[in-house]
Amino acid sequence: MQTYFRTQSIGSNKRARTRGMLIDSAIEVFSTKGIEDASINEITAMAGMANGTFYNHFKDKDDVAYASTEAIALEIAKQLNDRMNDLDQGVSRVVVASWSFICIALAARPWGRVLVSQYQRRPVAESSAFEYMRGDIQRAVTQRNLDVTVDWFLLEQIAALMMTALRGMLGGELRTELLARTCENILRLLGMTPLQAKRELARVSRHALLDPNASGVAISSEI
Amino acid sequence: MQTYFRTQSIGSNKRARTRGMLIDSAIEVFSTKGIEDASINEITAMAGMANGTFYNHFKDKDDVAYASTEAIALEIAKQLNDRMNDLDQGVSRVVVASWSFICIALAARPWGRVLVSQYQRRPVAESSAFEYMRGDIQRAVTQRNLDVTVDWFLLEQIAALMMTALRGMLGGELRTELLARTCENILRLLGMTPLQAKRELARVSRHALLDPNASGVAISSEI
Amino acid sequence: MQTYFRTQSIGSNKRARTRGMLIDSAIEVFSTKGIEDASINEITAMAGMANGTFYNHFKDKDDVAYASTEAIALEIAKQLNDRMNDLDQGVSRVVVASWSFICIALAARPWGRVLVSQYQRRPVAESSAFEYMRGDIQRAVTQRNLDVTVDWFLLEQIAALMMTALRGMLGGELRTELLARTCENILRLLGMTPLQAKRELARVSRHALLDPNASGVAISSEI
Amino acid sequence: MQTYFRTQSIGSNKRARTRGMLIDSAIEVFSTKGIEDASINEITAMAGMANGTFYNHFKDKDDVAYASTEAIALEIAKQLNDRMNDLDQGVSRVVVASWSFICIALAARPWGRVLVSQYQRRPVAESSAFEYMRGDIQRAVTQRNLDVTVDWFLLEQIAALMMTALRGMLGGELRTELLARTCENILRLLGMTPLQAKRELARVSRHALLDPNASGVAISSEI
DNA sequence: GATGAATGAGTATTCATTCAT
DNA sequence: AATGAATGAATACTCATTCAT
Numbered sequence: 001m002q003t004y005f006r007t008q009s010i011g012s013n014k015r016a017r018t019r020g021m022l023i024d025s026a027i028e029v030f031s032t033k034g035i036e037d038a039s040i041n042e043i044t045a046m047a048g049m050a051n052g053t054f055y056n057h058f059k060d061k062d063d064v065a066y067a068s069t070e071a072i073a074l075e076i077a078k079q080l081n082d083r084m085n086d087l088d089q090g091v092s093r094v095v096v097a098s099w100s101f102i103c104i105a106l107a108a109r110p111w112g113r114v115l116v117s118q119y120q121r122r123p124v125a126e127s128s129a130f131e132y133m134r135g136d137i138q139r140a141v142t143q144r145n146l147d148v149t150v151d152w153f154l155l156e157q158i159a160a161l162m163m164t165a166l167r168g169m170l171g172g173e174l175r176t177e178l179l180a181r182t183c184e185n186i187l188r189l190l191g192m193t194p195l196q197a198k199r200e201l202a203r204v205s206r207h208a209l210l211d212p213n214a215s216g217v218a219i220s221s222e223i
Numbered sequence: 224m225q226t227y228f229r230t231q232s233i234g235s236n237k238r239a240r241t242r243g244m245l246i247d248s249a250i251e252v253f254s255t256k257g258i259e260d261a262s263i264n265e266i267t268a269m270a271g272m273a274n275g276t277f278y279n280h281f282k283d284k285d286d287v288a289y290a291s292t293e294a295i296a297l298e299i300a301k302q303l304n305d306r307m308n309d310l311d312q313g314v315s316r317v318v319v320a321s322w323s324f325i326c327i328a329l330a331a332r333p334w335g336r337v338l339v340s341q342y343q344r345r346p347v348a349e350s351s352a353f354e355y356m357r358g359d360i361q362r363a364v365t366q367r368n369l370d371v372t373v374d375w376f377l378l379e380q381i382a383a384l385m386m387t388a389l390r391g392m393l394g395g396e397l398r399t400e401l402l403a404r405t406c407e408n409i410l411r412l413l414g415m416t417p418l419q420a421k422r423e424l425a426r427v428s429r430h431a432l433l434d435p436n437a438s439g440v441a442i443s444s445e446i
Numbered sequence: 447m448q449t450y451f452r453t454q455s456i457g458s459n460k461r462a463r464t465r466g467m468l469i470d471s472a473i474e475v476f477s478t479k480g481i482e483d484a485s486i487n488e489i490t491a492m493a494g495m496a497n498g499t500f501y502n503h504f505k506d507k508d509d510v511a512y513a514s515t516e517a518i519a520l521e522i523a524k525q526l527n528d529r530m531n532d533l534d535q536g537v538s539r540v541v542v543a544s545w546s547f548i549c550i551a552l553a554a555r556p557w558g559r560v561l562v563s564q565y566q567r568r569p570v571a572e573s574s575a576f577e578y579m580r581g582d583i584q585r586a587v588t589q590r591n592l593d594v595t596v597d598w599f600l601l602e603q604i605a606a607l608m609m610t611a612l613r614g615m616l617g618g619e620l621r622t623e624l625l626a627r628t629c630e631n632i633l634r635l636l637g638m639t640p641l642q643a644k645r646e647l648a649r650v651s652r653h654a655l656l657d658p659n660a661s662g663v664a665i666s667s668e669i
Numbered sequence: 670m671q672t673y674f675r676t677q678s679i680g681s682n683k684r685a686r687t688r689g690m691l692i693d694s695a696i697e698v699f700s701t702k703g704i705e706d707a708s709i710n711e712i713t714a715m716a717g718m719a720n721g722t723f724y725n726h727f728k729d730k731d732d733v734a735y736a737s738t739e740a741i742a743l744e745i746a747k748q749l750n751d752r753m754n755d756l757d758q759g760v761s762r763v764v765v766a767s768w769s770f771i772c773i774a775l776a777a778r779p780w781g782r783v784l785v786s787q788y789q790r791r792p793v794a795e796s797s798a799f800e801y802m803r804g805d806i807q808r809a810v811t812q813r814n815l816d817v818t819v820d821w822f823l824l825e826q827i828a829a830l831m832m833t834a835l836r837g838m839l840g841g842e843l844r845t846e847l848l849a850r851t852c853e854n855i856l857r858l859l860g861m862t863p864l865q866a867k868r869e870l871a872r873v874s875r876h877a878l879l880d881p882n883a884s885g886v887a888i889s890s891e892i
Numbered sequence: 893g894a895t896g897a898a899t900g901a902g903t904a905t906t907c908a909t910t911c912a913t
Numbered sequence: 914a915a916t917g918a919a920t921g922a923a924t925a926c927t928c929a930t931t932c933a934t
Contacts, residue, residue: 041923273915497905498919499919567789569836708927720929
């Protein structure tokens with residue numbers, strides 16, 4: 001089981017640590033059986049806790065599902081943001097973010113599976129993690145590299161492309177070609193012609209920011 | 224409750240009629256509570272039957288969910304196909320089909336809701352109804368109006384755009400603008416530039432095939 | 447366990463028989479642990495059924511508690527009414543009914559305990575069984591032997607005396623003296639002087655209708 | 670929340686103060702949800718304390734329920750006793766006490782509700798508060814104004830009338846007529862004729878001791 | 893004494909599924 | 914084929930109680 005959020009809260013107080021362990025366990029269970037089919041008992045058992053403990057930290061399954069996906073999405077978004085520190089071009093940021101987001105979610109399979117599972121339950125555009133995407137697109141608009149109005153509908157359509165691609169790839173191995181197509185599709189939705197999209201992708205990849213092997217997150221795991 | 228499939232099977236043998244009634248009831252219940260939260264008891268109760276009867280016709284909820292969505296999707300696709308009889312251009316067929324599909328699913332709310340609910344559970348591209356879409360795209364390719372390779376990934380991305388749009392619109396009223404954007408996005412995925420996509424949409428709409436009011440299916444209902 | 451209502455429904459259809467068995471079991475459990483502390487599992491276990499069966503017949507514990515007490519109270523009231531067939535005087539009927547009701551509830555301990563337990567949860571005056579009491583008092587008023595207005599408050603106060611007496615006596619053995627005091631107290635509430643009340647009681651007892659040993663109901667039981 | 674017993678223990682040591690606060694909170698919760706449905710967590714939360722604190726002061730819910738009702742009943746009885754200082758006639762004391770007890774319990778609704786709720790769980794005659802009643806009746810017997818034997822059964826029957834009346838009145842507004850009927854009924858149980866009872870009540874009320882508005886206890890409250 | 897996180901037994905309730913009629 | 918009573922495993926959630934800090 002991956003123990004990212006438990007590890008993250010080492011040094012925190014006991015309450016936060018327990019909560020972190022529960023989220024780790026929830027992610028593990030959710031990724032195995034899907035959120036819908038997971039039971040609270042499985043989560044606490046995986047965490048080695050009494051079932052009652054769950055309710056000291058979460059209201060119900062929806063609550064922990066939301067907390068888990070937010071934790072994952074924010075963690076990914078935060079790491080992406082760090083790595084894109086010196087990337088000024090909004091369009092490039094969109095490409096790198098989309099590409100890397102999927103890469104990371106694929107590298108950390110459980111994370112990817114949970115994101116997909118949760119996506120099937122709720123629209124995703126209002127997730128706080130998606131604010132990064134909105135910001136990058138907005139930046140590109142300001143820089144006059146894109147000409148779109150950024151509204152919820154656009155974001156939902158982009159999210160749909162990303163999550164569908166993620167879902168499709170989770171079954172098999174990482175396929176760079178599909179990743180590229182997804183990013184190009186996003187750029188097309190944003191108003192670029194297919195040709196422009198392909199060029200932008202090529203341009204960005206020259207910066208080596210899209211190396212699939214470099215984009216994984218260090219995730220502690222055991223068994 | 225809408226009684227489309229029950230009505231449809233009038234004249235058939237009793238077995239088919241019972242099955243049709245169960246599918247009608249399932250659609251009604253699914254659309255109200257979502258497939259996940261619906262129970263077999265609710266379906267049979269809605270159909271005015273004993274719960275045991277269900278198992279004479281379906282294996283389990285997945286079975287009836289699949290049957291219901293296939294029935295809906297095929298029904299819509301069939302009607303579309305009829306109306307596009309004299310439409311030769313593959314690209315136009317794609318636009319009209321996408322547009323009308325969503326229109327119909329919005330007009331017959333329960334149908335739309337069930338389709339969305341089922342889409343959240345399974346990828347949709349392999350649905351037999353989607354074969355029509357594959358055919359139309361292929362036709363456009365053959366006619367040298369599009370230049371794409373038609374694979375499952377492309378179809379899934381298109382489906383994602385359509386279902387996301389449908390889901391977003393089901394909450395509110397029909398908004399022609401969102402419909403148009405969705406269709407343009409699909410054309411963009413198929414390799415058109417934004418400008419070409421917009422023009423194609425304008426061209427097709429001149430044929431009055433996209434009149435939202437004209438695209439409804441006759442659906443018998445009671446109460 | 448006493449099996450009165452199960453026995454009663456022999457010959458009825460299966461559904462009624464099962465329901466009768468559940469009521470019998472509920473009475474048994476309620477009388478042992480009190481309604482508040484009884485669990486649905488205990489009831490179905492006592493009936494030798496699956497817990498799910500309970501919910502085919504009752505909504506929840508309140509439902510079965512109400513059904514049980516109504517069944518008991520009506521059964522007692524019905525038997526009383528039969529035995530008082532040739533008793534014309536309303537006052538006498540009140541005395542005999544009060545006396546016998548308590549006697550029967552004491553003889554069939556579980557019944558008495560359940561009645562007391564339920565009385566602690568809800569006012570009792572609106573119970574359909576109490577309509578008999580209202581009728582007898584009304585009759586006495588019509589016969590000009592009592593001069594009171596019969597309202598819910600009066601009935602509640604009378605019920606309080608009866609149930610309190612029943613509760614007090616359930617712990618120990620039957621004590622004729624307490625029974626007599628209770629009945630006299632009821633007559634006093636109804637407007638009689640203590641002397642009149644005592645005389646009325648003496649008068650009625652001459653008719654041998656108050657023989658404690660004669661007032662039991664035949665109750666089938668096993669183990 | 671009323672804070673009578675917390676206030677009362679100001680100046681005492683910390684332990685007594687904490688205990689007082691818990692009792693105040695318990696009364697508040699009990700009166701809202703009934704004793705049966707109240708949880709220890711709710712009580713400590715209402716008191717702004719950790720749940721563990723409860724067990725430093727009480728064994729369990731029964732314990733705090735008993736303590737709460739005894740505190741309430743004794744407080745009322747004590748105040749009554751003070752006000753009846755110069756009332757020599759036992760019969761009058763019984764009337765004033767009964768009347769005022771109900772009045773106070775109605776004015777301080779939470780107190781009344783808790784008393785009723787606890788009464789439904791245990792016989793009340795052995796409550797130390799009821800010793801006052803026993804004393805007053807005994808006094809009347811000694812003064813040769815009543816001729817009864819004062820035993821637990823009599824006290825229980827009187828308590829039943831009082832608590833039933835209280836329960837009935839708690840739902841609606843104060844109704845002097847019902848109060849009077851209750852007191853008359855008590856006197857009847859004590860051996861008076863209806864006429865004597867009515868006269869006694871009239872006599873006592875001339876002393877203005879039964880003014881409903883004058884009989885309230887000063888209860889500190891906040892929020 | 894106070895805290896509050898953790899516990900885990902207990903309970904109601906749902907629901908897919910079976911099967912005798 | 915249809916019925917519908919019975920089943921019993923599964924699961925969410927509560928809450929009194931403990932105990933280390």
